[in-house]
Amino acid sequence: MVRLGTEVLLDSGRLRGARIGIVCNHASIDGRFRHIVDRLASNDSTRLAAIFGPQHGFRSDVQDNMIETRHAHDEVRRVPVYSLYSEVREPTDEMLRGLDVLVVDLQDVGVRIYTYVYTLANCLKAARRAGVRVIVCDRPNPIGGAQVEGMVLVPGFESFVGMYPIPMRHGMTIGEIARLFNEHFGIGADLEVVAMEGWRREMYWDETGRTWIISSPNIPTFDTTTVYPGGVLFEGTNVSEGRGTTRPFELLGAPWVVAERFVEAMNARGLPGVFFRPALFEPTFHKHAKLGCAGCQVHMLDRRTFRPVETGVALIEAFRAASPEQFGWKPPPYEYEHDKMPIDCLAGSSDLREQIEARVPAREIARSWEPAVARFMKIRERFLLY
Numbered sequence: 027m028v029r030l031g032t033e034v035l036l037d038s039g040r041l042r043g044a045r046i047g048i049v050c051n052h053a054s055i056d057g058r059f060r061h062i063v064d065r066l067a068s069n070d071s072t073r074l075a076a077i078f079g080p081q082h083g084f085r086s087d088v089q090d091n092m093i094e095t096r097h098a099h100d101e102v103r104r105v106p107v108y109s110l111y112s113e114v115r116e117p118t119d120e121m122l123r124g125l126d127v128l129v130v131d132l133q134d135v136g137v138r139i140y141t142y143v144y145t146l147a148n149c150l151k152a153a154r155r156a157g158v159r160v161i162v163c164d165r166p167n168p169i170g171g172a173q174v175e176g177m178v179l180v181p182g183f184e185s186f187v188g189m190y191p192i193p194m195r196h197g198m199t200i201g202e203i204a205r206l207f208n209e210h211f212g213i214g215a216d217l218e219v220v221a222m223e224g225w226r227r228e229m230y231w232d233e234t235g236r237t238w239i240i241s242s243p244n245i246p247t248f249d250t251t252t253v254y255p256g257g258v259l260f261e262g263t264n265v266s267e268g269r270g271t272t273r274p275f276e277l278l279g280a281p282w283v284v285a286e287r288f289v290e291a292m293n294a295r296g297l298p299g300v301f302f303r304p305a306l307f308e309p310t311f312h313k314h315a316k317l318g319c320a321g322c323q324v325h326m327l328d329r330r331t332f333r334p335v336e337t338g339v340a341l342i343e344a345f346r347a348a349s350p351e352q353f354g355w356k357p358p359p360y361e362y363e364h365d366k367m368p369i370d371c372l373a374g375s376s377d378l379r380e381q382i383e384a385r386v387p388a389r390e391i392a393r394s395w396e397p398a399v400a401r402f403m404k405i406r407e408r409f410l411l412y
Contacts, residue, residue, distance in 0.1 A: 027235030029223035031163035031201060032062050032131045039071070044126040047076040047117075047158075049110070049149055052086045053239040054131040062131050062163075067103045074105055075125055080132060080145040081111040082242045089243050090269075090312070091261075091361055111141075115186065116148035122156040129161045133241045134200040136167040137255045138179065139187035139372055141361070142241075143200060147189055147207045154215040162219045164201030164411070168231035168238070168251040169329075171197045171412065176255060176335035178398035179374030186361045188374050193399050194335045195255045198406060199225075205409040221411050230329060244274040252326045256338020259378075262369025264354045265345045266319050270309030277307050278341060279321030281314060282349040289322045292344055299332030301325045321345070333392065339378065340388035355379060 033056050035041065046066055048054075054062045066074040082088050083095035084107050095109040108121050122128065128149060132142045146162070153160045176194025184190075190211050198206065201219035208217045231238055231248045238248045245251060250273070257275030260267035268277035279285075285304035292302040302322040309315050324341075326332045346353040360368035370376045381391050 027057060028166060028225045028229075030056060030165055030236075031220040031222055032056055032165075034223060035129070035161065035163055035220045036062070036065055036069075041066075041127065041129075042071040045073045045075045045124060047078060047122065047125045047128045048074065049078040049080065049128065049130040049145065050132060051079060051082065051084055051241075053133040053241045055239060057236065059237075062129075063103060074103060076105055076121065077103070077107045078117060078121070078149070079107060079109050079111070081141045083109065083111070086240065086242055110145050110148065115145065117152040119152075119156050122152060122158050125158050127159045127161055128153050129163065130200075130204070131163040131165070132200060133165050133239070134167065134203070135241060135245060135251045135254060136169045136195060136197065137258065138176070138192050138194050138196060138374070139258055141186055143203050143207075144186055144189050146200065146204055147213065150204070150208055150213045150215040150217065154213060159216045159218070162201050162204040162217065164199050164219055164222050166222065166225055166229065166231060166234050166236070167197065167199050168248055169195070169255070170230050171199060171202075171227035171410075173197055174399055174403060175333055175395070176399070177373050177375065177378060177395050178402060180377070183366065183370060183375050185363045185366065185371045187371050191374075191402075193395070193402055194374075196402075196406070197227075198409070199411065202406070202409050202411055206406060210405060210409065219411065225412055227410075227412050244269055246272070246274070249326075250275055252329065252332070253324045253334055253337075256334040256336070256341070257324065259338045259342060259369070259372055262356050262360070262367065262372045263342060263345070264313065264356060265321070265342075266309055266313045268307070268309070269312035270315060271307050273323065277305055277321070277323050278345075279305065279307060279319030280345055280348075280352070281317055281319055282352040283320040283345065285320040285322065288320070288344060288348060292322060292341065295340060297333070297337055297340060299326060299328035299330070300337055301327055336388055336392040339382070339391055342382060343388055346382065
């Protein structure tokens with residue numbers, strides 16, 4: 027079993043005597059299903075002073091994008107709970123006042139647009155200004171740390187789903203990302219990363235010995251994480267990404283599609299490591315709620331060859347081709363961006379949207395990412411811990 031950074035830190039006694047703020051959510055547990063907040067609160071040698079929750083809330087009970095959570099008071103631990111997905115997305119000086127250390131223990135999913143890493147970045151910025159030390163407890167990248175793929179964000183397209191020029195699938199742990207943000211992108215906080223024990227770069231989640239805990243409402247299973255790097259692009263379209271079903275990002279569909287014809291064409295493309303199965307579903311909420319949608323379920327067959335981002339682009343092409351008149355790009359707003367197209371926020375530039383509209387094939391689009399990915403690979407080398 028991989029030993030998590032949170033276990034290494036709490037077992038070390040290094041927080042003894044400290045007044046602690048913790049950035050976490052309901053997935054911030056150890057191998058015995060103990061939550062980090064409970065471990066800190068029950069430890070007589072430390073003082074839990076504040077809890078900070080990312081998008082979806084400290085308890086991960088808030089469903090969708092741009093649905094804010096409120097500040098609260100935890101009646102069990104008797105400490106304030108500050109929402110970092112509210113009128114503020116960065117801790118204020120008042121929230122940090124009196125803290126000796128801000129501990130971050132969040133389960134990332136290895137994809138650029140997942141907002142937890144930008145909550146981390148904002149915490150680093152705020153802690154630097156306030157003179158508070160930050161400790162990041164490292165956790166596994168559920169889709170491994172060896173494969174890197176996808177479009178790299180272009181300056182000018184920054185948002186809360188992409189602050190820095192990194193690829194869609196970055197192949198780093200949250201601790202490594204913290205080091206990259208802090209050093210390469212110049213945040214400059216007083217940062218310590220507590221590394222895991224026993225994790226290797228090629229490991230996927232199901233090889234870690236850990237139980238997957240829902241990291242956010244629409245990442246219910248480890249399987250979801252494997253297709254999410256491509257499936258998340260559908261948030262920028264009018265095609266259902268499976269929200270309102272039990273298999274978000276695996277189930278993709280729209281009312282104008284004939285499922286059998288759709289998957290026959292997709293499987294004929296010969297994309298590596300993946301199979302498309304006909305699927306019909308009716309979302310209970312979100313896009314096309316209570317309407318029949320047809321499309322596919324995406325099944326990863328070979329994690330060594332599967333390219334989820336390229337697969338997502340190919341799927342967008344196919345849904346557009348099924349009915350160019352009915353397919354559409356979702357209009358703003360998206361994640362507090364009121365001018366940029368959501369697909370451009372997700373892709374990190376307008377290139378993907380323009381390439382698809384120009385009918386550039388998915389394989390050619392994927393090749394266009396390779397030079398920027400190669401440059402990123404050289405940058406990330408000095409921040410890898412495993």
